[in-house]
Amino acid sequence: MTAAASWPRIEGLAYGGDYNPEQWSRATWDEDVLLMREAGVNLVSVGIFSWALLEPKEGLYDFAWMDELLDLLHANGIAVDLGTPSVSPPAWFFHAYPESRVVTKDGTVMGFGSRGMASHASPEYREAIARMAGELARRYGNHPAVVMWHVHNEYGVPVGEDFSPRAVASWRGWLQRRYSTLEALNSAWGTAFWGQHYDDWEHVVAPAATPTTVNPAMKLDWARFTDDQLRECFVIERDAIREHASQPVTTNFMAHQSWNVDLWKWAQLVDVVSDDHYLWAPDPDAHVLLSLAADLTRSVAGGKPWILMEHSTSAVNWQGHNVAKRAGEMRRNSLTHLARGADAVMFFQWRASRSGAEKFHSAMIPHAGTNSRLWREVVELGGHLKDAAEVRGSVVRADVAVLYDWESLWAQDLEWRPSDDVQFRERMRAYYEGLWRDGVTVDFAHPTHDLSRYKLVVAPASYLLTAEAAANLTAYVAGGGTLLVNFFSGIVDEHDAVHAGGFGAPLKDALGVTVEEFLPMRPGDTAAVRFTDGHAREVPADVWQEDLILAGAEVKAEYVSGPAAGKPAITRHTHGQGVGWYVSTRLDVAGLRSVLEAVYADAGVSPVARPDTLEVVTRHGAHHDFVVAINHGDDAARYPVAGLDLLTGDETNGELEVQGGGVAVVRTARDTGGDGG
Template sequence: MPDVIAYGGDWNPEQWPEETWEQDVALMREAGVNRVSVGVFSWSLLEPVEGVFDFAWFDRVMDLLAANGIAANLATPTASPPPWFGDAYPEALPVDSAGRRLHHGSRQGFCPSSPIYREKALRITEQVATRYRDHPALALWHVHNEYGCHNARCYCDTSAAAFRAWLRSHYASLEALNDAWGTAFWSQHYGEWAQILPPRDTPSLPNPGQQLDFRRFSSDALVELYVAERDLLRELSPGVPATTNLMAGAHWDMDCWAFAAELDVVSTDHYLIGAREEPHIDLAFAADYARSLNGGRPWWLMEHSTSAVNWQPRNRAKAPGELRRNSLAHLARGADGIMFFQWRASRAGAEKWHSAMLPHAGVDTKVWREVSALGAELAGLAEVAGSRVKADAAILIDHSSVWAQDHPAQPSSELDPVEEAKRWHAALWRAGLTCDLAHPEGDLTGYRLVLVPALYLVSDSGAANLEGFVRAGGVTLVGPYSGIVDEHDRVRLGGYPGAWRDLLGVTVEEFFPLDGPISLASGGSGGVWSELAHATSAKVLDTYATGEPAWTRNVWGEGAAHYLTTRLDDGALAEVIAAVCAEAEVRPPATCPPGVEVVRRSHPGGRSHLFAINHTAEDAVVTTASGESVTVAAGDVRVVTR
C-alpha cells in the first residue's frame, strides 16, 4: 500500500444522475479525497437481468476516477443480490431459527451455505475482475461488505446439510460428537448424522455444544465465501490486494481472528454508539482490536460516520471537532486509511438519514468544512503511514468463549464477557496505556502483562499458553468465571477456575451471583458476581468483609498470576490494574489529565508520532516521558513528531 493516508469514503454514483458525477469528483479533490470504495451495492445495475451485464455506466465511473487521480477500492457487489435472485431461487433465501424464510427487500438476502448463491456471486465477481483487473483506478479489491451483519446464521435445510458435513470434518466419529455435546443429557444421543439439525427453536434450552458448534460453522461458512471470491480475484488479477470490512469490536457473530488471517490488509468499520457515556473509549477498543487482528501492522478504517447514523434509537449528531478527534484517534491507533460511509448523503433509501462527507445541505455546512480540513491535515501527516503502535499489555479475547457464554443457562446474565473486556480496556485507556487484544492461543512473548477479563471457555493449548507466558516472567490478571469450560463447553472438573487452578493457586468451590454490591476489606466493592474461593498457594491481597479471598497473587515460575473473584467496581478495578501494571513495568508514553488520550506510533529505528487527543472542554498539559510539556487545547488534537 502507498505511503500516504488513504482518505475518502463509499461513493455510490448509481444513486444520482450522471451530471452530478463530475461535480462529485471535483469536490473530492477539493476535500483531499484520494480513495473511494465503489460498486458495493451495484449488483442489480451491473446484472439487471440474470446473465445480462451492463458495465457501460460503471466504465465511466472508473475512468472518471482515474482521470482525477483517485484510486478505487473496487467492490464485488455480492452483499446484496438483485431482486431477480430471490425471485428465481427462493430456496437460497435465509431462514431464521423459527423456520421463517426471509425475503428480498433489504440486503444480505441469501443463505451463506447456498450453492446457487455462491455460483452467482462468483459469476459477477469474475465479470467485474475480468473487466477491471488492469484499470488504472484499481488499487484494492473490496470483497463483499460487512459479512454476516444481517445473515450470520441460516437455519434452512441447505444449512443443516452443510452443518452436518462440517461436523463430520471436525469429529472423528458420531460418538466423539455425542461425547463433546454431552448428549446423554435430556436423551439427545444421536444414532445417525442425519438426525442432527441446526439449533432451531425448541420447547426449552438448546444443547450448549450444538449451539456453540453451529456458531463456529456459521462463521466458517462466511469465511469460505470470502476465500472463494478472493481466490478468484487473485487468479484473475495477481498482485492486487484484497480485503473485506470487518466490524471488529462491535459485531461478534463472526470469528474475526479467522477472517483476518485471510485478508491481505485488515479493514474494519466502526460507528459510535450514542448511548455510551464515553463512546471515544469504545472507539479505542475497536481500533486496538483491528490493529491486533493485523498482527500490529497498520490497518484500514473502511467506514465510520461524519456525524449521525440512521440505525440507533436516538441518532446523535457529532459535536464540532468530534469528526476530527474520532478520525485521528483511529489514525493514532494504527489506521493507515480513514474512510467514511458515505461520500454523498442519500436522497432515498433506508440510510437516507445517515450522515456523509457531502451532506444534504451541501458545502456550506459544518460537516463539509470539517471533512475538507481533515483531508488537508491527513495529507500533512503522510509520514505517519506505515508506522506501528507497540503495546506492552494485551487482553485475551476469543469469539468461541463469547458464544459459549451467550447460552441462556448461565449462573448470571449480568456478567457480559464483551462488556467486561471493554471495561478493563477502558481502565487501561484512562491510565494512558495502549493495549492489544490477543487470541488465547496467539503469541504472547512480546507482552509484559496479559489481562484475562472474562474468558469462560479456553482450550488446553490456550490454558498452557498463558501458563507459559507467566512462567517466562510475565504478569497476568484473571477475572472471575474464566477458565471454566473446555473448547466444547464442558465443565473442567475438580474446582474452578478449572484450567488455571494451579497457575492462580486458587480453588473455587461455588459461585455466588449478586443482586447488589459486596464490600471489600480494602474499602472497595464488587458486584454482580462473587465466589467462594480458597487460596492453595496464592497470597491473598484483598478479601470480602466475611474473609474470603477477593484478590490473590500467585508466583508461577519467573512471573506472577493475579486473580479476582468478583467484578470490581470501576474505582477498585483501576487500582488493581494500576498495581499489576506497576509490577509488570508497563508505563504510558506520557502523563496527562483525565479525558486526554495519548498514543505513540513509531517507525522501526526511526521517527515517532505522539498523538495527544483532548476529549474534554478544558485545555490540558501532557508531559512526555522525556519531560517535554505539550499543551492541548480543549477538544483539540496535537501530534508531536520526533
C-alpha cells in the first residue's frame, strides 16, 4: 500500500513537537491538550521511546494507554505523527538476546540504559521491529488522529557503526554482493599495499582497532555498508507499516549534523523529508549553519516542502556549554526554516522532563511553566504560523548550487591526509557563508545531478570525485555553466585511489589546471594572495597552497608569500561556452567574497543588496510570492519590497522595516525580483 499523499492531512502550517505523556500523570494530559490548543499546536509526535510500555513482555502488547491518548488528542483537534519505538528496545529484549548488543571497534560491548544501542545486523532486532511496526499500523492505521508515521529516531545517532560478529558477517555478505569476486575486492582496496591481499572471504575483517591506520578503501566501504544497514532497517519498518496503513512515512534526518548517513539515498525512501536541527552554541553565527542545514534539507527533498521535526525552544543539554536562546531567537530560528522551505515547525519536546538525561533540555513548556517568557514566545510563534498559513506549499528557487557528497565527506575525513586543517565541514561552511552574506540563495546538489538549470555551481569539498561526476561537471561548463572549485578536489575515485594523471586530473578540461604538488602550511603560518586585476588587492590565506600546472587557464591571483610564492593561486579557464574557476588555497569568508564577486559576473548572478544582518529569502507560490525577512542584528533594517506583512497585517508601501531581532513574512505579487539569501 502506498502513501495516500506526500504530506500529512493538516491544514496550514504544522506546529508542535515530541509529546511524551508517559512521563506524566493522566491529569497532566488534560492540561496538556488545553495548553496545546492555546499555543496553536496541531501536530505532535508520540510513541518514539515507548517500546517498553507498548510491549512490556515479548509478544505481550499494551495499547490501552495509547488508545486513550490518541482519542484525547483527536478530540482536541491535534493530529499525531505516530512513532515506532525501535530506537530504544526494552530491557527484556537485551536480556533475551544479548548477542544483539552493539560492539565498538575496540571490542567493547555496549550496555543497556541509553538509546540506540541495538545491532542493526541482529536478526532478532529486525524481527522485533517489524512486529512492533506492524502491530502499531494494524491497530492505528485507520485512527483519525494519525496523519503520519515516524520510523525510529535520528538514524546513526548515537550509534551507527557496529563491530559485533553479526555485523561482520553481514559486512562480508555486503562485500560479496558489491564485488562478486575476491579479485575485484583486492583491486578496489589496493591490498597489494602493506600485504593485505585476501584469498578467502572468511578472512575479510572489519576495520576495527589496528596497530596503525586502517586501509582507507576498506573504511570508505565500511561507511557505505553502515549506511546501507541503517537504511535496510528503516525499509523493514516502513514496509511493515504500509501493509496496514496509507499515511505518509518519514524518519527524522540531521542534515549537516549527522555524518554517517547519505541523505541523497535516504530521501528516496521516505514519503516526506523531515529534519532535526540544533544550534551549535559556541558559534556566534550559528544561524548561518542553521540556514545551511535548512537549504540542504530542502535540496535532498527535491525542492519540495519539508518538516522541521525537532529544534529547541532554548538551550539543549548535550553540548559543553548549553547557551540559552535570547529573546526572539526561537522565532528567528523557526522563521528561517520556514523561509527555506519548511512547512512544519516542531520541537523537542512539548513539556520539559523532570528526570533522565535530557531534563535540562528546553521545551515548549519549560520547568518555569506557563508564566514564563519562553511559553509566551511559544504562543506567539503559534500565532505567527497561523497568520502565515498561506505560505504552505510554496517553493524556494535558486540559481546557484553547492556540491555536497557524503561519500566525499567520509573519504576526506579518513586518516593520513596531507593536512588535518583541511576539513570538509569547514570549507562547506566558509563557501556557504560567503554566498549567504552576499544574499545568494542556494540549492545543494550531488556532483552527478543534472546541473544545467544553475547559473553557478560551487564545489567547496569534492575530494572524492568519480569519473562520472567529473564528466558531468565538465559537460556543465562546456554547456555554458560557471564552475568554482576549491583546492583538494578531484583527487581520488570511489575507492579512494588517486586518479590516473595526478591530482585534479578529472577536472583538467573544465579548469585548465592540474596540481603538481600539495604545499600544506605549518600550523599558525599565514600568507597573502594578490589579485592580478590591476587593483593591487591582497587577501590573507593559510593552511594550504599548491604548485599548479597551467593547462590553458589564466592567472587571476598569485601567491605573495608562502611555499608557492610567485606562483598562481587562483585561475580562470574558458571551456566550451562556460568558465571554470579554481582556488588553490584557504581563504577566509571575506577573501572568498572577493573571488565570488568576479565569479558572479561570469555566471550572471546578482548578489542581493541588503543590510548585513538581514536575512531575506523568497518562497514562490501559485499566486503570490512570500518574502521572509529575519533581522539577526539589534538595529532596525530596511529592505525594498511591496506587499502585505502577514504577521502584522501592515502594508509595506515599497519598503519593509524589520526591527532589531524581528521577523516579517510579506506576501507580494508574483515575480518581484531575485531571491534573497
